Amino acid sequence: MISFLNLAELRQSDRKYSDIPVETEKLERCLEAARLAPSASNSQPWTFVAVNKNPLLNEVAKATVGPLNSFNNFVTQAPIIVAIVMEKPKMLTEWGGHVKKKEYPLIDIGIAAEHFCLQAAEDGLGTCMLGWFDEQKVKDLLSVPDEKNIPLLITLGYTPEGYKHRRKIRKSFDKTVHYNGYGKR
Amino acid sequence: MISFLNLAELRQSDRKYSDIPVETEKLERCLEAARLAPSASNSQPWTFVAVNKNPLLNEVAKATVGPLNSFNNFVTQAPIIVAIVMEKPKMLTEWGGHVKKKEYPLIDIGIAAEHFCLQAAEDGLGTCMLGWFDEQKVKDLLSVPDEKNIPLLITLGYTPEGYKHRRKIRKSFDKTVHYNGYGKR
Numbered sequence: 408m409i410s411f412l413n414l415a416e417l418r419q420s421d422r423k424y425s426d427i428p429v430e431t432e433k434l435e436r437c438l439e440a441a442r443l444a445p446s447a448s449n450s451q452p453w454t455f456v457a458v459n460k461n462p463l464l465n466e467v468a469k470a471t472v473g474p475l476n477s478f479n480n481f482v483t484q485a486p487i488i489v490a491i492v493m494e495k496p497k498m499l500t501e502w503g504g505h506v507k508k509k510e511y512p513l514i515d516i517g518i519a520a521e522h523f524c525l526q527a528a529e530d531g532l533g534t535c536m537l538g539w540f541d542e543q544k545v546k547d548l549l550s551v552p553d554e555k556n557i558p559l560l561i562t563l564g565y566t567p568e569g570y571k572h573r574r575k576i577r578k579s580f581d582k583t584v585h586y587n588g589y590g591k592r
Numbered sequence: 593m594i595s596f597l598n599l600a601e602l603r604q605s606d607r608k609y610s611d612i613p614v615e616t617e618k619l620e621r622c623l624e625a626a627r628l629a630p631s632a633s634n635s636q637p638w639t640f641v642a643v644n645k646n647p648l649l650n651e652v653a654k655a656t657v658g659p660l661n662s663f664n665n666f667v668t669q670a671p672i673i674v675a676i677v678m679e680k681p682k683m684l685t686e687w688g689g690h691v692k693k694k695e696y697p698l699i700d701i702g703i704a705a706e707h708f709c710l711q712a713a714e715d716g717l718g719t720c721m722l723g724w725f726d727e728q729k730v731k732d733l734l735s736v737p738d739e740k741n742i743p744l745l746i747t748l749g750y751t752p753e754g755y756k757h758r759r760k761i762r763k764s765f766d767k768t769v770h771y772n773g774y775g776k777r
Binding site for chain 1 (some may be wrong): 593594595596597599600601603604605620621622623624625627628629630633634636637638641642643644645648670677688692694695696698699700701702705706707709710711714721723724727734735736737743744760761762763765768769770771772773774775776
């Protein structure tokens with residue numbers, strides 16, 4: 408096992424997948440990691456729909472292709488796509504969100520999605536979170552009730568041999584972290 | 593080092609803190625883990641304001657006490673509170689968010705916050721994410737510009753000896769995970 412910082416370094420958005428199928432055990436470990444994620448008031452405002460059967464998989468992939476046509480084209484290579492359906496939070500959280508004008512479930516879904524991706528990275532699998540796709544089309548394809556949303560899709564698969572690990576490009580620590588006041592270093 | 597699943601099990605919301613101060617090195621490792629978090633289009637729409645000096649720390653803690661007065665009272669014990677300030681994402685992300693009606697930065701902030709908490713758990717520290725607090729008061733205390741928001745605070749500290757690790761209560765795997773269609777097991 409590697410340290411969490413190394414795991415965070417290892418995880419990256421992978422946009423190329425090989426033909427090697429993903430073991431069910433590994434897929435389910437990623438889903439289990441997501442299931443264990445924390446959420447506001449433990450609402451767990453999510454359902455994970457794992458898509459791994461054609462022609463459905465290919466149809467969902469096609470719904471992610473962007474306006475420039477090549478955008479997201481890699482998604483058709485992924486052997487698995489997981490759709491995260493946003494569920495209603497607990498009433499207390501929903502009320503609190505209204506009062507405080509925060510959509511807590513989106514925060515929660517980010518957390519769960521990242522648990523999925525970190526577990527995948529640990530298991531040698533590649534992932535990419537997708538926020539840009541034809542949501543209505545994906546909802547139709549997966550029979551998701553109209554009143555629910557799908558904030559994210561995640562691709563999952565093995566990357567091809569030689570696929571590059573990139574160094575993270577981030578704002579510097581000093582720019583990102585302030586002490587005891589905004590703008591104070 | 594432990595497996596990611598074990599780390600996810602280990603991390604919990606800790607609502608009691610001891611007097612032991614947190615080493616700067618450990619605080620900065622948590623912040624570094626958060627800094628490395630992925631975000632839509634790598635926008636990194638966040639600034640972390642770490643508060644560890646009194647009387648400011650105590651003032652921020654008091655701004656989290658809820659309507660029932662005892663709610664969040666534990667926050668006054670935490671030696672460190674980190675405020676996550678939401679920054680504007682890249683223009684493409686902002687435009688995409690408008691078109692797709694998704695507030696991507698909230699998803700990103702959930703991811704970064706969880707990186708912080710997972711790193712803390714690995715280092716034997718306790719954390720609790722707080723979404724309920726007097727945001728205007730915290731903004732005033734930390735000189736956060738009025739147009740920016742603080743979706744989350746995180747408490748950080750050592751838990752007292754004997755503080756209990758709880759078993760996670762979650763919806764079952766079968767309820768949470770569907771295959772190839774919403775509602776399909």
